[in-house]
Amino acid sequence: MPVSKKKTDSAIIGGEVVTGRDLTSQSVVGVLTQNKETGDVEICSGTLLKNKLVLTAAHCVSDPEGSLSISVVFDNVISPTGNTITAIRAVPRTAIPAWWGAETHLETDTGDIALLQYVGDTPSGYTPITALASEEDIVNNNQILIAGFGVNxxxxxxxxxxxxxxxxxxxxxxxxxxxxxxxxxxxxxxxxxGAGTLRQATSKIKNNRYSSSEIEVAPQSGNTCHGDSGGPAFIVKNNKLYLWGVANRSANNRLTDCSTNSVYASVPFFREWLNLAAARLQEESVK
Structure with missing residues (x-):
């Protein structure tokens, strides 16, 4: 993923580079935002859903002043000559929960989740992910799979x-x-x-009740870092990925060296909001 003028990057610390044989290569995408005035570019990560939707973090794409140009980056596209190329799709529509930025939700239950809809086709080789339906499967000490672009x-x-x-x-x-x-x-x-390369790693669920809508994750073979924001946490069942979390922030906000546990937004918790937001974005796209 070629990027210039990076302001804050991040990736999976200690993770392995994702190849075409890995399931994550089919559903994890990059999310780029460029400030229209300064030209600064920031990297985040996201997960592909159906109907050209991408799930990411609100802090990656929140744009109250209308100063950002947002794109989804498909970085595993194979050209007819066999070379890997990058396909970029513009994002004209976003949805963010009302919780995000609210005075009562600044420390926990921050609502740091967002839904994007891009324009254009979905490149071949990419498949929308299945979201986990219930929080019952999010159990403490269970091993999970995380993925994202950025610093390693x-x-x-x-x-x-x-x-x-x-x-x-x-x-x-x-x-x-x-x-x-x-x-x-x-x-x-x-x-x-090392930002800009998709990596994956195993982690474990440390506290599935970090807050009512958030889960704490502890690193195993790797840890999230700046720019993995918005990236997925998966449960793996029968060689299939089920999306349950969206990377938000460090569990210790005083440290920025990616050495502490991470906090993820619970996808099952936001299931009703996601369904409503997806329907609204779909309506706007056909107007």
Whole structure:
């Protein structure tokens, strides 16, 4: 996935590169947003649903000022000559829950989920995923599969808080992470590499009641990082993937080095909203 002027990237830390033999290659897509004024591009991930819909995170595509151009990227497309190419589809329509950004939902139950609808055909080789119908299958300690585009290597080095230029700005942008951002203790400069390649890894469900609509996930063979936002968490049954989660954020918001557990929005919890949002987007597309 060629990207220029990246502002914040992310990918599966410690994961394996997805190939055409992996089921995730058929349903996980990239979500790109470009600021129309600055040209800055950010990477997120998403999961393909039926009717040209993609499920991702609200914080990836929330655009109250109308400053973003949003695209879905299919990065596993094989050309007639046998080469892998990238197919990009524009996104004119999005849907985000009313919870997102509400004062009462800033810490937990944030409603960080979004539905996109792209225009144009769906490239061959891509298949809409089946969403998990019930939260009953989301059980603590169960192994799951996560996937996403972005950073696969994070390095840190200690910083001198007395001499580091614009320390507060660096903390706010994620360039510097502090264990105690109030006292400015345990601060390190964070460097991330490897965004733009689809990877997958195994994790496990740590707390299926992190909040009423969110689940906490602990890393096993890999962990989510910046830009995996919006990417899926799957349960695997009989060699079939069932989507149950959407990557939201770190469970420890003070650290930005992708070393802590992750929080995912529960797809079954938002099932009614998703059905209504999908119907509305479908109506708008035929007007």
């Amino acid at each position: 290597k994070v390095t840190t080095k200690p910083v001198d808080v007395n001499t580091f230029p614009d320390l507060i700005g660096a903390i706010q942008s994620g360039q510097v992470s502090c264990k105690d951002p109030v006292r400015l203790q345990g601060c390190v400069e964070v460097s991330m590499e």
